[in-house]
Amino acid sequence: MSSATKVKLITAADCELAVSIYPKFAYNASSGGGTGTVQQLGDNKLQITFDTNELLIPDLNWRTASVFGVPIPPPLNIAIRPNKFEGVLDLTTGQLDMNFSADFDFTVGSLYKAPSLKVATTLTTEHSAGQIHKADGQRLSNGQVKLVGVARVPKVDDAFLSTFLMLPTDALAVMKAQLEFS
Numbered sequence: 784m785s786s787a788t789k790v791k792l793i794t795a796a797d798c799e800l801a802v803s804i805y806p807k808f809a810y811n812a813s814s815g816g817g818t819g820t821v822q823q824l825g826d827n828k829l830q831i832t833f834d835t836n837e838l839l840i841p842d843l844n845w846r847t848a849s850v851f852g853v854p855i856p857p858p859l860n861i862a863i864r865p866n867k868f869e870g871v872l873d874l875t876t877g878q879l880d881m882n883f884s885a886d887f888d889f890t891v892g893s894l895y896k897a898p899s900l901k902v903a904t905t906l907t908t909e910h911s912a913g914q915i916h917k918a919d920g921q922r923l924s925n926g927q928v929k930l931v932g933v934a935r936v937p938k939v940d941d942a943f944l945s946t947f948l949m950l951p952t953d954a955l956a957v958m959k960a961q962l963e964f965s
Contacts, residue, residue, distance in 0.1 A: 793815075798959055808850055815841045829874065835866055842863065877908065880909075883902075884903040897944045904934035931955070
């Protein structure tokens with residue numbers, strides 16, 4: 784791994800997302816992932832950078848997300864368009880901190896399209912906490928990692944969505960994944 788130049792991310796089925804005071808979504812992200820580059824930083828640390836044009840994060844919809852075991856209704860869809868996913872892996876400890884930003888696009892079929900929610904956070908294998916949510920990650924071991932991050936989501940220019948989500952508010956991401964280095 785210390786001589787790797789490439790990394791492959793494979794997202795898992797048992798992920799979670801939450802926003803505001805609403806219950807967590809169980810989120811099956813198993814069809815997601817992408818490839819990235821690895822750069823040696825010295826001191827047994829690697830810079831990992833994913834190409835966000837090729838990074839796939841599955842939409843949240845009735846196929847991938849549920850609340851209390853009930854799939855979200857079919858016209859609802861949240862597309863996640865990543866803008867940045869890069870960070871540093873400490874090979875000695877397995878700690879991984881990834882800067883992540885994305886646009887979350889909420890639609891209700893063709894009836895409603897909200898302005899993009901701008902989400903930026905550090906996804907970490909350590910502890911992440913905000914005003915509402917908190918979570919603990921798990922360091923890289925045998926290629927498996929659990930990244931967590933709490934972001935503060937700002938208000939958008941849409942009174943309905945800002946009121947419904949109580950923006951600004953916390954959003955939580957829990958991403959379990961496999962990393963393969965080559």
